[in-house]
Amino acid sequence: MAVALVNTFAPPVRLDHAGRSENPVIDARSIAVDFKVEDGMVQAVKDISFQLYRGETIAIVGESGSGKSVTARTVMGLLSKRAVVSPKSTVEYDGQNILKFSERARRKLRGDRISMIFQEPMSSLNPIYTIGSQIVEAIRVHRRTSRRQAEARALELLQQVQIPDPAARLKQYPHQLSGGQRQRVMIAMALANDPDVLIADEPTTALDVTVQAQILNLIRNLQQKLRMAVILITHDLTVVRKFSDYVYVMQHGAMCEHNVTERLFASPQHPYTQHLLGSEPRGQANPLPEGSDIILDAKRVRVSFMLRHGTFFKPDWRELVAVDSLDLTLRRHETLGLVGESGSGKTTFGEALLRLNNATSGEIHFDGQPIHGRSRSQMRPLRSRMQVVFxxxxxxxxxxxxxxxxxxxxxxxxxxxxxxNDRIERVRDALVSAGMPGNILSRFPHEFSGGQRQRIAIARAIALEPEFIVLDEPTSALDLSVQAQIIELLRKLQRERGLSYLFISHDLKVVRALCHRVIVMQHGKIMEEGPVNEVLSNPKTAYTERLVKAAFEVA
Structure with a gap:
């Protein structure tokens, strides 16, 4: 019964194929991928078929672990050695089955005709090379061009993806950029050779709402100019509705349903699709107990970095003020949201409060104790009480x-x-609390999807039973239905353990559902702060108004 239901809603050929006169640029049929594990084989993808035409965007949506990224990596030829692709699987690019290509032929395609934006920019960028050298390499591997021409193209690409001060960024290393800026560098590299097919695996996960629209519009403009085809893998249904032409919905490695975007959103047929479209962050923060004492108090915290400009022989050092003399107060049981565009100083401020980076000046008190002057060893006794999810x-x-x-x-x-045995039991309890099974202790991080890895990171933090947690974009890699579970988990942990959270995010829908108060940051300064409903309903500054509009009013 269930198999017939899935086949009815997800036939191997698109529902709009009769109206198409040209052949698809990618025609994938019967993709099935198994992974070898200790106790046998795990079916990651089960008989998936999809078609992609020039100049259009198809979206593949579903929960983390549903097989979206494995499907994309099968097309790219980037599966691990444990993966076994079914001999019946075919992926035709311009009429040729690329699954039968040699590794050398696949390498020629990758980054040139078929390109991919990966989900985690920090692990995809080489930490020992500058941003400029990595983009130049991506260009020169596939193009006969001089280094000077490639550098000019790299600068042009960084300008296209709206990165601030692009000339200076070319000389910097990945760790010197914010998460959102690193993601924009990845997008620039993927677009470097004007590919026919762009696979975008959560391309806007690390981007704030205003830049997200700019990046997606940029991809759409290039798509129209070059007739580029895009496979968009995402959990953001707002993005899917606005930017995709056709939607495929996956669950547990199988295709549940697919249809033209407008029809699928108007009339979802499969129960899982209906559940997915009905999922959105809801509710509000737990009531704050009266008389809650202050757990964290920061005054005039300033963090600055010296950035190198100029040439190797004539370096010009300039100060970048990332956090400009900010104050912050957090009470027990309270969740304080810290929002703003990427590069606004949110993460730097959060790390300064935890003493993970050194503030240039200012005072930080945790539970009444001054910690701004403590050395690394003196901070050790407090580490279990102060945790972070990166x-x-x-x-x-x-x-x-x-x-x-x-x-x-x-x-x-x-x-x-x-x-x-006691520790292992605590590890299992933490995993279960974070929505993961307790029997994954012998597996490695690369064996999990991005969303599953995020839940593992949350489990690692709560295992130590802390009092204060900095959550740095903890739901950014999670699909909507799992976001709701994590929000409820964080509320539950706060109720039961009296936790205090500093919640750093660009997702204002999640901030509204989870936080008591919110601070809005821009260029290292606080633009606005107050109760979350008041700030998001009646923003006092044009900047906050723009953020709110981008988050809640995008159709």
Whole structure:
């Protein structure tokens, strides 16, 4: 019964194929991918078919772990050695089955005719090379051009993706850019050779709402100019509705339903599609107990960096003020939202409050104790009480350690748990609390989807039973239905454990559902702050108004 239902809503050929006169640029049929694991094989993708035509965008949506990214990596030829692709699978590009190509032929296609924007920009960029050299390499691998011409093209690409001060960024390294800026660099690299097909795997995950629209409009403009075809993998249904022509919905590796975007949103047929379209962050923050004392108090916190401009022989050093003398107060049981465009200083401010970077000046008190003057070793006793969930889960999880080792490590360092069995039980409890199964302790980070890795990062933080957590874009890699679970999880943990959160995000819908108060930042300064409903309903500044409009009024 279930198989017939899925086949009815998801036939192998598109529902609008009869009206098409040309052949698809990508015609994928019967894609099935299994992964070898310790106890056998796991079916990641089960008999997926889709078609993509020149000049259009198709969206592949579904929960994290549904097989969206594996499907895309099959097309790119970037699956791990554990992957087994079914011999029946075919991916035709311009009439040729590229699954039968040699590795050398696939490399010629990758980054030239078929390009991909990856989900995690920090793990996709080489940390030891400058941004400029990496973009230049992407150009010169596929084009016969001089270094000077490639550098000029790199600068033009950074200007196209709206990166601030692009000439200076070319000389910088990935760690010197914000998450959103790194994502824009990845987009620039993917577009470097004007590809026929662009696979965008969560391309706007790390971008704030205003830049998100700019980037998607940029991709659409290039698409119209070059007749480029785009596969958009995302969990943001607002983006899907606005920018895609055709939608494929996946769940548990299978195709549930596909249709023209307008028809699918107007009349979803499959129960899972109906559930997905009905999922959106709802509710509001737990009521704040009366008389809650202050757990974190920061005054005049300033963080600045010296950036190198000029040439190698005549360097010109300039100060960049990332956080400009800011004050912040957080109470127990409270969730304080920190919002603003990428590069506004949100993450830098959060890390300064945790003493993960050194503030140039200012005072920070945690639970009444001054911590601004403490050394690294003096901060150690407080580390279990102050935790962080980073924006990019893959780069913050050690790829050589199993999930069990990653989470247990914090317990060992902070002497939590009487025995190893006790620690393992705490690890399992934390994973289950974060919405992951407790039987994944022997698996490695690369075996999970982006959303699953984010939940593992949350589990690692809550395993230490902290009092204060900085959450840096914790829901950015999660689909809508899982976002709702994480929001409810964070509320539940706050109720049960009295946690205080500093919630850094560009997703104002999640901020509205989770936070008591919100601070709006721009260029290292606080533009506006107050109760979340008041700020988001009646913004006092033009900048806040623009953020709110981009988040809530995009059709």
């Amino acid at each position: 924006q990019d889960p893959f780069s913050s999880l050690n790829p050589r350690m199993t999930i069990g080792q990653i989470i247990e490590e914090g317990l060992i360092v902070n002497s939590i748990g009487a025995t190893r």
